[in-house]
Amino acid sequence: MLDRTAVAVTIPLLSVSVLRCYSQADQKRGSVVPNDKQWTAPLIAIAVDLAVFTVLAGRFVVLLVERGIEPDLGSLALPGGFLSTVDEDLTRAAMRELTEETGLDPGQVHLEQLATYGTPDRDPRQRVVTVCYLALTPTPGTPAAGGDARHADWYPVEEILAEPGQLAFDHAQILTDAVERARSKLEYTTVATSFCGAEFTMSELRRVYEIVWGRSLDARNFHRKVLAVPDFVRPTGAQTTRNGGRPAALYRPGEAWLVQIPILRARHEGARDVH
Amino acid sequence: MLDRTAVAVTIPLLSVSVLRCYSQADQKRGSVVPNDKQWTAPLIAIAVDLAVFTVLAGRFVVLLVERGIEPDLGSLALPGGFLSTVDEDLTRAAMRELTEETGLDPGQVHLEQLATYGTPDRDPRQRVVTVCYLALTPTPGTPAAGGDARHADWYPVEEILAEPGQLAFDHAQILTDAVERARSKLEYTTVATSFCGAEFTMSELRRVYEIVWGRSLDARNFHRKVLAVPDFVRPTGAQTTRNGGRPAALYRPGEAWLVQIPILRARHEGARDVH
C-alpha cells in the first residue's frame, strides 16, 4: 500500500470555488476535470447515526437526543456524528458514538449496519451522507448527552412513531426502517438475547419478544421453541425466583445466530395486543 | 432551505495540508477544530458500486468489468464510480451507472441498496466509502464498457465465488453479500419476476429459482404456491408453446411484494443440485 501522506498531495481537492461550481445544477458534469494520471471525486461529509434500542420498564424504547444546535434546534434526533478523522472506520465510529452515548461495554451490544441515507438536501447546511447503524442493548445506565446534544434519553418507540414530526432531518424514516429491521431480526435470529442481561430466564426472553412485537406469546410453546433451536441458549444450571412463582432456570446466550424455524410465524390477525 | 452557494463559503474545507494532518494517526483528534458557529467534518470520496445479476443461458451471472487502470489493473471488479457531483443522489447515481453499463430501461430493473463498505484501506489511493446496490434485471443486451473499465461482461456467480482472488478491492466480500441477499430475497419477496421478461410462464419463473438457488423444485408444488400468493402474478390470458409440450399460460408480474409463506422452506438436505 502506498504511503498515505504522499498520496494525499496528488489528489486534487475541492476548493471553495470548486464546491460552488458543484452546487450549480447547470454544471453537474465537468465540474471535476480528471487529468491524465490523477483521480478525482467530489468530497462529501460522512456521518454515522445510531438507532439504539432497548427494553425498559416493559416498553420498547429508542435512544434519542435533543438537538442543542441549529438546524432543528430542540428537535429529537438519533445520536450520531461525523467521522472523527478521514481514516476512521465506519463500524469503529459507530462503536465510538455508542459507547460515548450509553457507556455500555461493546461486548454486550449487537451492532449492525442498517442503511445509508444520502438524499442531497437531507441536511440544509451541506451534503451529508449518513451511514446508519442498528444497536440492540441490554438496559444500560443513564445515557450521557454531549456534542450537539442538549440531552439524551430513552423514548418509547410507539409514541415517537405516532408523532414522527418531532424528529429532525430524515430521522423518522431511519427510525421506521430500524424498527422494522429489529422486529424482523427477532424472527429469524437469536438477537433477542442482546436485550437481556448476561443471564436471563425464559420468561424474561419471552417478554422481549412480546414487548418488541407488541403481542403476547404462549409461554409454554415459546419455551419449547427456543430450546428446540440448537445452542440458542445455554442453561447456567442456576435458578432464580426473581420473577416470583416457581424457580426458573437461568440461561446464557448460545452461539447460534440463525433460527431455521421462525420463533413465530408471521400472522397479524388474531394476535392480542400486549400493554 | 438555505441557498447552497451562500452556505458553501461558510464551511471550512479541507486543504492539502489538512488532509495530510488527518492521515497521521497520532493526530486523530483535533485535526479539525470546530469554531463557534461553524461546522466541520472530514470530507471523503463517495463511490457507488453495483452488483448486477441476471439469468443467462441457464446460469446465474453477475456483471463485472475488467479494470483498465491501476490499482488492480486487469482484475475484475463490480461496475461503479464516484458521484458525478456533490449534489447527486445516491440512488440516482446507482441508476445512472446501471443504465450506462447495461442500457436497460430503469423501469425493468429492481434496484435496492445493499450495504456501505468503508474500511479505511479498501482503496490504496485514498479513503473511499462505497455505497453498494443490488440490481436484478431481465437478460439485457451486450453490456457496454466505459470509464475505468476496459471491458464489461457477464460472469457465472459460482465460478467467480470459487476464485474470489480475481476481484479487485473488497469486491469479493461485496459480491458474497450481494449473492446472499439476492438468494434470500427470492424466498420472501416476489422479486424473482425481475429476472423474467414482461411476460413469462410458470416454468420460466421456476427456472429462475432453480438457477439462483442451484437446486431443483417440484414444478407442481411451485405452481400452486405462486398462485396461492395474492397478486404475485397476473395471468395475461395468452398461452405459449415456446418451451415445448402442452401450452403454458403466460403471466405478468403482480403488485404483491412480500410473500407470507416462503416459496421454499429452508432445508438444505435432500435438495438435488441442478446442472
Added chain:
DNA sequence: TCAAAAGTGTTGAGATTACACCCATGA
C-alpha cells in the same frame, strides 16, 4: 403414437397451536 411440458388431486408425515395439567416457590 410418443415424448415433453402443463396442470390437478390426494395423501401421509411432520409441524404447530391451544390448552389441560403438574411443579415449586413465597406470602
Added chain:
DNA sequence: TCATGGGTGTAATCTCAACACTTTTGA
C-alpha cells in the same frame, strides 16, 4: 393454602412435500 409463574404432555389441526394422474401440444 393459595396465588403466581415455571414447565411437560397431548390431541386436533394445519401445512407441505411427494407423487399419481390427466391434459395438450409437437414431432
